[in-house]
Amino acid sequence: MAARDALEVIQGKWRIPIVISLTYGTKRFGELQRDISDISPKMLSQELKALEINQIVVRKLHDSMPVSVEYSLTPLGLSLKNLLVELRLWGKHLRSEIVGR
Amino acid sequence: MAARDALEVIQGKWRIPIVISLTYGTKRFGELQRDISDISPKMLSQELKALEINQIVVRKLHDSMPVSVEYSLTPLGLSLKNLLVELRLWGKHLRSEIVGR
DNA sequence: TATAGTTGTTACCTGATGGTAAGTAGTTAC
DNA sequence: GTAACTACTTACCATCAGGTAACAACTATA
Numbered sequence: 001m002a003a004r005d006a007l008e009v010i011q012g013k014w015r016i017p018i019v020i021s022l023t024y025g026t027k028r029f030g031e032l033q034r035d036i037s038d039i040s041p042k043m044l045s046q047e048l049k050a051l052e053i054n055q056i057v058v059r060k061l062h063d064s065m066p067v068s069v070e071y072s073l074t075p076l077g078l079s080l081k082n083l084l085v086e087l088r089l090w091g092k093h094l095r096s097e098i099v100g101r
Numbered sequence: 102m103a104a105r106d107a108l109e110v111i112q113g114k115w116r117i118p119i120v121i122s123l124t125y126g127t128k129r130f131g132e133l134q135r136d137i138s139d140i141s142p143k144m145l146s147q148e149l150k151a152l153e154i155n156q157i158v159v160r161k162l163h164d165s166m167p168v169s170v171e172y173s174l175t176p177l178g179l180s181l182k183n184l185l186v187e188l189r190l191w192g193k194h195l196r197s198e199i200v201g202r
Numbered sequence: 203t204a205t206a207g208t209t210g211t212t213a214c215c216t217g218a219t220g221g222t223a224a225g226t227a228g229t230t231a232c
Numbered sequence: 233g234t235a236a237c238t239a240c241t242t243a244c245c246a247t248c249a250g251g252t253a254a255c256a257a258c259t260a261t262a
Contacts, residue, residue, distance in 0.1 A: 113219075113220090114219080115220090141223095144219095144220065144221080147220090167228085168228070168229080
């Protein structure tokens with residue numbers, strides 16, 4: 001079931017926020033941490049690793065004076081765009097339907 | 102973040118399979134269990150309950166001789182269609198990209 | 203020399219998710 | 233009356249996701 005495969009990759013509390021943050025361009029570890037409020041360095045590091053393994057994100061290490069690392073989306077990561085749009089659309093629809101709650 | 106709201110509702114091992122099975126029409130408990138191989142009655146009952154609370158599924162009890170229960174998608178459940186299509190599309194794309202695995 | 207800023211790692215804990223196995227309650231067929 | 237079919241429920245257990253807190257290694261700056 002292809003839909004379940006897709007879900008497995010983007011499932012969890014932090015992956016969608018990370019991918020969305022990276023759709024605005026390459027970011028460094030600290031930038032992501034500031035951008036995604038409340039994520040701990042442990043979770044950020046762990047989820048970035050998982051996204052790298054799934055080939056959604058690339059990690060680029062710069063051997064500069066203060067070690068810096070840049071994260072960006074791969075073509076596969078960028079191809080998530082339509083799916084993210086649908087998720088957002090349906091999420092909004094859900095909110096409007098479940099008015100009471 | 103609307104995308105995360107959407108994800109929360111369809112997250113987990115069984116909800117997508119259940120919703121997909123119900124897109125082919127109203128089904129009874131036993132039919133769903135046969136359709137979704139390997140799901141235990143406990144999980145099916147539990148996930149149907151969660152989907153009912155989230156207004157994705159309706160449960161209709163028939164007071165017939167052998168008690169029968171019918172499950173079907175609500176309008177909100179049916180509105181998942183586009184999202185499911187995108188999930189399936191991206192899942193297939195993912196499979197083709199991650200050739201090795 | 204000490205402090206602060208990078209990018210993480212490690213250990214430990216809790217709660218949610220999911221699995222197995224058995225039981226329950228009502229009805230019908232043998 | 234006993235077995236079988238419906239639709240579950242209950243108890244118990246294992247694994248995983250996620251959280252907190254502290255530490256680590258390196259560099260630049262004061």
